[in-house]
Amino acid sequence: MKKLFGAIALLACLGATPLVNAAGAVDLKNMTCKDLDGMDKETASMMLFWLDGYLSGVTDDTSFDPASLGEFVNNLAKACSDKPDGKVLEFAKEVGISESKN
Numbered sequence: 001m002k003k004l005f006g007a008i009a010l011l012a013c014l015g016a017t018p019l020v021n022a023a024g025a026v027d028l029k030n031m032t033c034k035d036l037d038g039m040d041k042e043t044a045s046m047m048l049f050w051l052d053g054y055l056s057g058v059t060d061d062t063s064f065d066p067a068s069l070g071e072f073v074n075n076l077a078k079a080c081s082d083k084p085d086g087k088v089l090e091f092a093k094e095v096g097i098s099e100s101k102n
Contacts, residue, residue: 028054031088033080048073051088055096072096 026047036044052069056062075095080086 028089029087033084033086033088033091036080036088037084051092051096055092059097
């Protein structure tokens with residue numbers, strides 16, 4: 001079990017490198033779809049995982065379902081393609097909470 005948590009911690013640290021190298025903290029409240037689209041794949045993936053975790057906290061959903069995450073990402077991408085200047089967090093709440101299991 002310690003090895004598993006160690007591996008997860010290591011991956012989290014390695015994956016966090018793009019954000020650490022970025023210009024500081026990212027304000028997701030004001031981030032637009034264009035901003036998300038302009039990020040490199042690693043950073044954008046981290047943002048999507050963060051959003052999924054944030055919404056899970058809002059809805060008190062303690063499960064992880066890769067299929068649901070994929071559906072969330074697809075729905076968010078659709079919303080963003082329709083309105084590139086829209087706020088990612090607002091769209092994430094719309095598509096993520098409406099499909100959550102509550």
